[in-house]
Amino acid sequence: MSDAMDAEFDTVAEWTAQVAMDLGPDYYVPAGCRGSGSPAALDWLIDGMQLAPGATLLDCGAGVGGPAAYAARSRGTLPVLVEPEPGACRAATRLFDYPVLQAAGSTLPIADSSVDAAWALGVLCTTPQQQELLDELRRAVRPGGRIGLLVFVAQRDMSSSESEGNHFPRSSRLLGMVERASLRLEQWLSTANLPEMPATWTEQMDEIDRELNERYGDTEAWQVSERQSSRIGALLEEEALTGALLVLSRGAY
Numbered sequence: 001m002s003d004a005m006d007a008e009f010d011t012v013a014e015w016t017a018q019v020a021m022d023l024g025p026d027y028y029v030p031a032g033c034r035g036s037g038s039p040a041a042l043d044w045l046i047d048g049m050q051l052a053p054g055a056t057l058l059d060c061g062a063g064v065g066g067p068a069a070y071a072a073r074s075r076g077t078l079p080v081l082v083e084p085e086p087g088a089c090r091a092a093t094r095l096f097d098y099p100v101l102q103a104a105g106s107t108l109p110i111a112d113s114s115v116d117a118a119w120a121l122g123v124l125c126t127t128p129q130q131q132e133l134l135d136e137l138r139r140a141v142r143p144g145g146r147i148g149l150l151v152f153v154a155q156r157d158m159s160s161s162e163s164e165g166n167h168f169p170r171s172s173r174l175l176g177m178v179e180r181a182s183l184r185l186e187q188w189l190s191t192a193n194l195p196e197m198p199a200t201w202t203e204q205m206d207e208i209d210r211e212l213n214e215r216y217g218d219t220e221a222w223q224v225s226e227r228q229s230s231r232i233g234a235l236l237e238e239e240a241l242t243g244a245l246l247v248l249s250r251g252a253y
C-alpha cells in the first residue's frame with residue numbers, strides 16, 4: 001500500500017472515528033462511509049443483492065464500517081467486517097458493535113460458504129491482488145449468494161503516478177476477473193446514474209471534514225490524504241475514472 005493510502009486508510013480513519021464520536025451518533029454512519037459513499041449506492045446494492053433481515057454480510061475492506069452499519073440499520077443484516085489496517089479496525093470497533101477481523105481480502109479468515117453475502121466497496125482498486133480478492137469473496141459466500149462491488153473503473157490507460165498508487169481496472173479486465181472467479185454478473189450501474197446525496201448527509205460529511213481539517217490540517221497524514229482524494233476527484237471529474245456498482249452471483253453449487 002502506498003504512503004498516501006496508508007495515511008488515508010489507517011491514521012485518518014482513526015481520527016475520523018474520534019471526530020464522529022465528538023459530534024454524536026448521527027454522524028457515525030456518514031463518517032464511516034469512506035469512499036463508497038452515498039445512501040443511494042448502498043440502497044441499490046442492498047436491493048440488487050436481495051439482502052434480507054438476519055442475512056450475514058461480509059464487508060471486505062470495511063474501513064471505518066459505515067456501509068455495513070447502513071445495511072444493518074436499513075435491512076437488519078448481520079455484518080462481519082474484514083479490514084487490513086489496524087487504525088481502521090479500531091475506528092470501526094469504536095463506532096459500531098460488529099465483529100471486526102484484521103486481514104487482507106486475498107486471505108479472508110472466513111470458512112468456505114459461511115456467509116450469505118459479501119461486498120467490497122472502493123477496495124478492489126486499492127490492491128494489485130484483485131483476482132485473489134474476488135476468488136476469496138466467492139469462496140466465503142454460500143452457493144447462490146451474492147457479492148456487491150463498488151469499483152472505480154479506468155476509461156483510459158493511466159500511469160501509476162497518475163493513478164496515485166491505485167490499480168484502477170479497465171472494464172474489460174474487471175469483467176475478465178469476474179468470469180475467472182466463476183461469478184455471474186447480474187447487474188451493473190454507473191454511479192453517475194444515481195440520485196444526488198441527501199443534503200443532510202452532505203452537510204454531515206462536510207462538518208466532519210471541517211473538523212478534521214481544523215484538528216489535523218497541519219499534519220502530513222491529513223495533507224497526503226487530502227491530496228490523494230482531490231487527485232482522484234479530478235480523475236472522476238474529467239471522466240478518466242467512473243464509479244461502477246456491480247451485483248454478482250455465485251452459482252448454486
Ligand SMILES: C[S@@+](CC[C@H](N)C(=O)[O-])C[C@H]1O[C@@H](n2cnc3c(N)ncnc32)[C@H](O)[C@@H]1O
Binds near residue numbers: 085
Ligand atoms: C476507499 S476505502 C473504502 C472503505 C469502505 N469499504 C467504505 O466504503 O467506506 C478502501 C479500504 O480498503 C482497504 N484495503 C486496502 N487493501 C485491501 C486488501 N488487500 N484487502 C482488503 N481491504 C483492503 C483499505 O484499508 C481501506 O479501508
